[in-house]
Amino acid sequence: MGKEASKAKCIALLTSGGDCPGLNAVIRGVAKPALHKYGMKVLGIQNGFRGLVENKFITLTDAQVSGILTKGGTILGTSRDKPKKMKMGEQFLDMTRVAGENLQRMQVDCVVCLGGGGTQKNALHLWKKTGIPVITIPKTIDNDVYHTDITFGFDTAMTTATEALDRLHTTATSHQRIMVCEIMGHNAGWLTLGAGIAGGADVILIPEIPYSYECIAESLKERRRMGKNFSIVALAEGAMAQDEVDWEKTEKKGVFVGKDSLDIPLINRVAQNLTELTNIESRVTTLGHILRGGTPSATDRLLSTQMGVTAARLCAEGQYNVMVAYKNSHCTPVPLTEVAGKKKVVPQTHPWITAARMTGTCLGD
Numbered sequence: 202m203g204k205e206a207s208k209a210k211c212i213a214l215l216t217s218g219g220d221c222p223g224l225n226a227v228i229r230g231v232a233k234p235a236l237h238k239y240g241m242k243v244l245g246i247q248n249g250f251r252g253l254v255e256n257k258f259i260t261l262t263d264a265q266v267s268g269i270l271t272k273g274g275t276i277l278g279t280s281r282d283k284p285k286k287m288k289m290g291e292q293f294l295d296m297t298r299v300a301g302e303n304l305q306r307m308q309v310d311c312v313v314c315l316g317g318g319g320t321q322k323n324a325l326h327l328w329k330k331t332g333i334p335v336i337t338i339p340k341t342i343d344n345d346v347y348h349t350d351i352t353f354g355f356d357t358a359m360t361t362a363t364e365a366l367d368r369l370h371t372t373a374t375s376h377q378r379i380m381v382c383e384i385m386g387h388n389a390g391w392l393t394l395g396a397g398i399a400g401g402a403d404v405i406l407i408p409e410i411p412y413s414y415e416c417i418a419e420s421l422k423e424r425r426r427m428g429k430n431f432s433i434v435a436l437a438e439g440a441m442a443q444d445e446v447d448w449e450k451t452e453k454k455g456v457f458v459g460k461d462s463l464d465i466p467l468i469n470r471v472a473q474n475l476t477e478l479t480n481i482e483s484r485v486t487t488l489g490h491i492l493r494g495g496t497p498s499a500t501d502r503l504l505s506t507q508m509g510v511t512a513a514r515l516c517a518e519g520q521y522n523v524m525v526a527y528k529n530s531h532c533t534p535v536p537l538t539e540v541a542g543k544k545k546v547v548p549q550t551h552p553w554i555t556a557a558r559m560t561g562t563c564l565g566d
């Protein structure tokens with residue numbers, strides 16, 4: 202079969218930041234058309250930007266990207282390292298020049314970077330400082346990447362969190378307790394809000410709405426008065442009480458950030474305070490990295506594949522320095538300069554917030 206013309210002759214893929222379900226599906230989605238439709242050479246870079254600096258390139262063949270659609274994690278490995286400030290021995294150094302030299306030596310025409318908010322910034326920096334083109338694909342269970350309706354990994358994590366909340370319901374009713382369940386999401390509440398609504402949580406606490414303990418306690422007591430003798434609290438890891446807001450950081454970052462000098466972990470503070478205010482026994486569950494593990498959902502496999510093949514096409518067309526966004530059910534390129542450094546948090550007027558409020562869910566305010 203003849204190959205279609207391609208501007209990029211050699212591309213390199215890396216996965217950066219926290220892993221999530223769907224990374225391998227994207228790698229496969231990029232590599233298959235790149236190899237077979239466009240005849241490109243496809244390289245993998247191991248362990249994110251660190252591997253780029255340490256020259257850890259591997260050649261990706263059809264055999265290596267076959268059978269990985271359903272696999273969690275990333276076959277390339279990942280790290281949170283950034284080229285601009287990388288720990289080398291005892292010190293942090295700017296390794297951007299080394300990264301550029303390695304890419305030039307391998308004759309890479311475009312680096313395809315799979316990652317979240319930090320990766321958008323790192324990829325932009327790499328292109329600006331080395332002139333080597335990049336394309337990014339938005340990954341994260343947090344769903345907080347700007348300019349895309351959704352990130353891959355989010356749907357799977359939301360499904361896992363919802364299942365956990367379902368399971369907590371049966372034990373909560375049996376013991377008539379308050380069950381507080383902490384859910385990842387960094388400074389954004391998408392995962393907790395989505396899973397909280399889908400899992401029927403009675404209280405949902407997200408960073409975008411700093412809460413009042415009195416308000417939550419009142420809603421829990423009201424449930425008791427109505428004969429409901431248990432309650433499920435879905436708590437985002439980045440949530441905070443109204444008097445725990447760090448106003449300096451909040452102003453700097455443009456999203457609500459809590460004080461980090463508090464002695465007792467968030468989930469324990471919430472459970473203890475609610476028990477004190479309501480006299481109802483409570484228990485805590487932190488879902489943590491379970492949310493990032495396992496096989497991607499059908500929705501994530503579909504999204505990852507579409508995003509991957511779009512990135513391959515953009516490489517072939519030479520449409521570089523963009524992020525593959527998903528908007529109105531289509532993959533579309535958006536300039537990386539418009540994404541990097543921004544965060545997508547839950548707007549106060551989002552339909553999910555309205556749905557939660559209208560079904561009587563307490564949002565802590």
Ligand code: F6P
Pocket residue numbers: 219281317341342343385386387438493
């Ligand atoms: O960004 C994904 C995420 O899982 C966040 O929800 C969480 O705050 C963070 O990564 C945890 O990172 P690490 O695995 O480095 O502890």
